[in-house]
Each structure stands twice: as C-alpha cells, then as structure tokens.
Amino acid sequence: MSSSEVQQYGFFFDQSRCVHCYTCQMACKGKNNISPGSVRWLRLFNWETGSFPNVVVNTLFAPCYHCENPVCVTAAGDGSVIKEPKYGAVLIDPAKSSNNPNLQAANEACPYGAIMFDADGNASKCNMCVDRLEMGQLPVCVLSCPMRALDFGLITDLQAKYGTNADLPGVPSSSTSSPAVVFKPMTPKIQIVAYDATTALQLLGARGSLPPVYTDPNQATDTTGVTIGRSTLNMKVSGQDLIDATQDNYA
Ligand code: SF4
Ligand code: SF4
Ligand code: SF4
Missing domain, CATH: 3.30.70.20 (Alpha-Beta Plaits)
Known part of the structure; x- marks a missing residue:
C-alpha cells in the first residue's frame, strides 16, 4: 500500500x-x-x-x-x-x-x-x-x-x-x-517580578558572618564542566550514561 x-x-x-x-x-x-x-x-x-x-x-x-x-x-x-x-x-x-x-x-x-x-x-x-x-x-x-x-x-x-x-x-x-x-515550543520566560539579577546573586551568595558562597557572581552562573542536572536531551543513552550525566562531580 x-x-x-x-x-x-x-x-x-x-x-x-x-x-x-x-x-x-x-x-x-x-x-x-x-x-x-x-x-x-x-x-x-x-x-x-x-x-x-x-x-x-x-x-x-x-x-x-x-x-x-x-x-x-x-x-x-x-x-x-x-x-x-x-x-x-x-x-x-x-x-x-x-x-x-x-x-x-x-x-x-x-x-x-x-x-x-x-x-x-x-x-x-x-x-x-x-x-x-x-x-x-x-x-x-x-x-x-x-x-x-x-x-x-x-x-x-x-x-x-x-x-x-x-x-x-x-x-x-x-x-x-x-x-x-x-x-x-516553550514560550519565552517572562520576568513577572522585576529584580536586578546581579544584586540577587550577591544576596544568594551571602552567608551572614561566614564567607560568601562565591565572590564572583559568574561562579554561580557559569556551569561549564559542572554537571548537576541534565543539560542536554539524549533519547538514546545507556543507563550508565544517564548516571554519569547527572552526577555532581563538583568535587
Ligand atoms: S507529564 Fe504528561 S500528563 Fe503530565 S503535564 Fe506533561 S504531558 Fe501532561
Ligand atoms: S518514532 Fe521511531 S519507532 Fe516510531 S515510527 Fe518513528 S522511527 Fe519508527
Ligand atoms: S500506547 Fe501509551 S504512549 Fe502510545 S498512545 Fe497509548 S497511552 Fe499513549
């Protein structure tokens, strides 16, 4: 047919x-x-x-x-x-x-x-x-x-x-x-509540009297080489690949 x-x-x-x-x-x-x-x-x-x-x-x-x-x-x-x-x-x-x-x-x-x-x-x-x-x-x-x-x-x-x-x-x-x-497709993200991202990152990194989590806000946004979630779609991977792709290797 x-x-x-x-x-x-x-x-x-x-x-x-x-x-x-x-x-x-x-x-x-x-x-x-x-x-x-x-x-x-x-x-x-x-x-x-x-x-x-x-x-x-x-x-x-x-x-x-x-x-x-x-x-x-x-x-x-x-x-x-x-x-x-x-x-x-x-x-x-x-x-x-x-x-x-x-x-x-x-x-x-x-x-x-x-x-x-x-x-x-x-x-x-x-x-x-x-x-x-x-x-x-x-x-x-x-x-x-x-x-x-x-x-x-x-x-x-x-x-x-x-x-x-x-x-x-x-x-x-x-x-x-x-x-x-x-x-x-996903509609573009809309910022409903206006805020300054740089200031928000500084507040997120602060820990009171303890040293901040990071000194450079880029450390929080640059995820190069730091995989803590799945960052790409791969529909044909093995189970081990999935484990490797989702582990936190930021040691
Ligand atoms: S996971 Fe399935 S049931 Fe749940 S919202 Fe998405 S399409 Fe709908
Ligand atoms: S999605 Fe894959 S299995 Fe399904 S019809 Fe298309 S090629 Fe075949
Ligand atoms: S077999 Fe499963 S995935 Fe396919 S149409 Fe039925 S409920 Fe949906």
Whole structure:
C-alpha cells in the first residue's frame, strides 16, 4: 500500500503546559499492563538550558510518533515493524518481537529510540492505543493529561489547529522520519517580578558572618564542566550514561 493511502493520525504536545507530572506515562503503563521497570512505551524527558536568571526546564512527551516516513520499518526489513493504513500507526508484529536483532536495528534507525526491550529481549512500543481508537476513544495518555498539554487526531486537523511545527530545540530533527506530531515550543520566560539579577546573586551568595558562597557572581552562573542536572536531551543513552550525566562531580 502506498503512503498516500495511509490515513495518518498523530499527537500534539504543548511544551509550555507540560509540568512533567508522569500522569500520561503511568496511564500508558496501566492501560497496557507494562510491569514496573525500564520498559516505558511513553517516555518523558526534561533537561535544563540557560543559567540564572534565565534557566528553562524543557520537557518532552515521547511516545512513538508513528512517523510518516517510518525509518524503523525499513531498517527492520523483515516485517517485524509495519505501518498500518487506518490510523497510520507503526506497530510491532508480536510473532517477530522476541530476540529479533532486526528490531535492534529498527531502534537504532529511529531518531527517538522509541522501541523498548525487556530483560528477556522482547521488543515492544507504543501502539497508538489503536484498540481505543477502534472504540472511538482517545489514546489514554492524551485523555489523562491534567494540564491539557496533549491532543490527538488526524494530523491534518492538528496542523490546521496548531500549525505544522514538528521540531523542538534539542530534539532530533523531524527531517529524518517525518514524525506525526505537532509541537508547540516553550514560550519565552517572562520576568513577572522585576529584580536586578546581579544584586540577587550577591544576596544568594551571602552567608551572614561566614564567607560568601562565591565572590564572583559568574561562579554561580557559569556551569561549564559542572554537571548537576541534565543539560542536554539524549533519547538514546545507556543507563550508565544517564548516571554519569547527572552526577555532581563538583568535587
Ligand atoms: S518514532 Fe521511531 S519507532 Fe516510531 S515510527 Fe518513528 S522511527 Fe519508527
Ligand atoms: S498512545 Fe497509548 S500506547 Fe502510545 S504512549 Fe499513549 S497511552 Fe501509551
Ligand atoms: S500528563 Fe501532561 S503535564 Fe503530565 S507529564 Fe504528561 S504531558 Fe506533561
């Protein structure tokens, strides 16, 4: 079936509205009976950019984006990942999901690392809640969001409503796979209460009769080589990489 015969549904994510509450992730795990542990069909990321007073905590809602150019399907090459035409969902064939190296290749090709592997080597991923779609219901992650940061529908309808942007700063480019998603980027930070940042830094560093925490305010804002949080998004790292990237090595 040609791609023109696929009716493509997709997601909308408003980065400003997301408060990283994990409700959508838990709803997905619950609905799909996914055990506690590292298998998460819906992953949530946050990473910090900027420095005081312009720190931003970026968030990302990351299910499978059911791409219009599903590079995972091509990379697998054995029919273990397919794109179905009714909703444009990209699905794993359960009969080919166990210890299949082609699915590792599919995940390597996926810009977002959306395919999960359990400890026994079984692969699984977000299935767009197609069972719920068949009953006229929304994907449970979208329905669960208390901040109304998510929406779902025909990608053309979402684009008419929210625009066509499928990229966010720090997130892999949409040019590789044409994800079926519309992103609304974080709105610029607004200083609601006016204050002088230099004076604020001096007050923050003061410790009464004790020496100040720092003498040069730049010591508090220059985080070069001092990783105390995740400063970049990496959607395809090992557990050890994550530990290394989040440890406080300011010894
Ligand atoms: S997000 Fe990754 S796994 Fe999902 S369709 Fe796109 S390339 Fe495939
Ligand atoms: S669409 Fe369904 S399977 Fe996919 S992330 Fe949302 S809840 Fe999970
Ligand atoms: S439920 Fe909504 S606000 Fe909470 S993490 Fe998911 S997208 Fe963000």
